[in-house]
Amino acid sequence: MTARKASENESWDAFWASVSRPKTTTIRGVEVVVPTDMPMLVEQRVEELHGSDRLEDIAELVGMVFGQDCLEQWRDNRMGLMEFRVILTWGMANARGKELSFQEAYDLAQETVPEGKAPAPNRAARRAQSAATGGRSKRTSSASTGSARRTSRS
Known part of the structure; x- marks a missing residue:
């Protein structure tokens, strides 16, 4: 037997409310409930x-996780795209049951790039890379990059 016996008349909603005590946090001026579970519909x-x-x-989708009108309010409060990626990383991790700090979410968001593409280096990074290797790269000949000409089969 368990130490605490549940009341036979206790409803599921009353039970769940007692074990899931929601916390809130403020993100770009908007108070949101910290996600601790993912709605099945998401x-x-x-x-x-x-x-x-x-x-x-x-x-x-953002409304399902953080509440209606959050995205609009964050946009109105000038949230940047990187901030949005960090918040999504943080929210989705917490919703899946993995507590994540904002710093950990930021670090993860820095590591991951949308759609599997590496970010293009900015101008300063390209110049630094060029300086480190000793200058511009040489043009690759079309013979080494072109595909072989195929004849059609008739």
Whole structure:
């Protein structure tokens, strides 16, 4: 037997409220509940909206995790894209049950790049790289980069 016996008349909602005491935090002037669970509908909607870049679709998903109108308020409060990536990383980790600090989320967001593409180096980074190797790279001949000409089969 457990040390604490649940009341036979206790509802699920009352039980869940007692064990899931939500915490809040303020993000860009908006008070949000710290996600501790992922609404089941989010996974389904992510699949349905995969590849969409419509603002309405993104706002819907953000609303499911952080609350309605969060995206709009964050945008109005001048949240940057990197900030948004950090908040999404932090929120999704917490929603999946892995407590993550803002710093840890920032570090993860720095490591990951959307769509698997490496960020293009900025002008200063390209110059530094060029200086480190001793100058500009030589042009690659078209013979080494071109594909062999194929004849058609008739």
